[in-house]
Amino acid sequence: MSKVARLLVALALAMTWLSGCDAAQSERTGADVSPAGEHTRGADLQNPPEVVSRNGVLRTTLVVERRKVWVGDRKLWALTYNGRYMPPTLRVRPGDRIELAMVNRVGKKWQGVTPDTNLHTHGLHVSPRPPADDIFLSIKPNTTYNYAYQLPRDITPGTYWYHSHIDMYSAPQVAGGESGLIIVDGLRTYLPPSLRDITERVVALKDNQIQGDEIHVYPLKIQPPTNRTVNGQQNPVIRIRPGETQLWRLANIGANIYYKLHLKGTTFHVIAQDGYPVHRIYSTDTLIIPAAARYDVLVQGGEAGTAQLETQPFYTGPAGNSFPQVNLATVATGGSPVARAALPSLFGPLDDLTHARIADRKTMVYTEQQNPDKYYINGKYYDPNRIDFVSRLNTVEEWTVTNDTQEDHSFHVHTNQFQVMSLNGKPVDPAYAWHETVNILRGQKLVLRIRFKDFTGRTVLHCHLLNHEDMGMMSVLDIVDGGTGPGKGDEK
Incomplete structure (x- = not known):
């Protein structure tokens, strides 16, 4: 080993010690190990690369393929977007349009997992109809699907993400690497100018x-x-x-x-x-x-x-x-100290459905069985061809979700965010009650209110422990016009 190589190894080992890695994290599994650079333990955190919208449009291509890439400080075969385990962040502004070509180059099954894929823009308030956030479609190997999403001008700013949502195999595809971030700019406008x-x-x-x-x-x-x-x-x-x-x-x-x-x-x-x-x-x-x-x-x-x-x-x-x-x-x-800024107490606008007119009330009960593992909503195993719930555009509904199991589950709904009204009977302050993914402790009950606006079409609600989703804990929701006027999803 050369003097330079010995020095690099020594530095890497020193940084591992300084960063407090435990023994389990330090184990090697036969994969390639990075000697230095951004893949070394203890290297400075790097933001993922960004693809940023220009003049109201973000155009990009995501190539899905199985490749051997850097995952942490070792090289592993993974499911990648654009050849990266941590793929580009898509950065947009309210009112933008996203035009995204998804190219499937996975080729064949890997560890028994289908090579088919698709894309879910998790949390974005966009149409569930094709060519937008339709999670029922399947992109075959060696084909390209052209997604197009029109963001409303009043979409809320913050952090979202994208990932595979292919039926029955979303867990292995996301675990393999098919996930990345979306940022909708606008949070800084609520901060004082100095921040x-x-x-x-x-x-x-x-x-x-x-x-x-x-x-x-x-x-x-x-x-x-x-x-x-x-x-x-x-x-x-x-x-x-x-x-x-x-x-x-x-x-x-x-x-x-x-x-x-x-x-x-x-x-x-x-x-x-x-x-x-x-x-x-x-x-x-x-x-x-x-x-x-x-x-x-x-x-x-x-x-x-x-x-x-x-x-x-x-x-x-x-x-x-x-x-x-x-x-x-x-x-x-470390470095030169700066004066600690006073943080504001108020931030975004208050949106509260406490006094909204409730058009319908729905109940969802989580149950499960073991050996073999199966998970249910209202006693039903997921079927993409069955509509489980129907909701009407331009209405507010109250949903009660009960976790009747001996383990925690989460609750996530596509297309529209919701306001948590109470968790296990305890009211939640409307000043910080909006979510689209929330944890429900075992044996507890979630009450939420959801406003259906802008978009109609078939979508889903489910536990976002993806193993549980893949094993049945998902239901189909159809948002219909109902005579209240067309939604943006109905526009031709």
């Missing part, structure tokens, strides 16, 4: 299970040890100056696991949830982020030093899973 140019960091949480020199995707279990990455990097360093305010976009874009985020000595000041600005900023030192959820937060640098951004142990119940503590990134506070 509108602060540093912005993407903190995209992706996990994988490793088998030899590839990501294991099928059959996929939730419990086995997972390798957790941030922006596709292994335990990177996030730098901040003492007193500095930064905007972090925290996004769980994996298939199944939970994060219980904590950063010792730091408070997360939440300004948006699931792409919806809060009316009143709230502060917490711990954030539970189920699969698919996002939080946009302000963080402020403390005293000089280092601390671990970690996910703390999290238990989802006797029929569920127990997730261990894992260090995700090292936050290094």
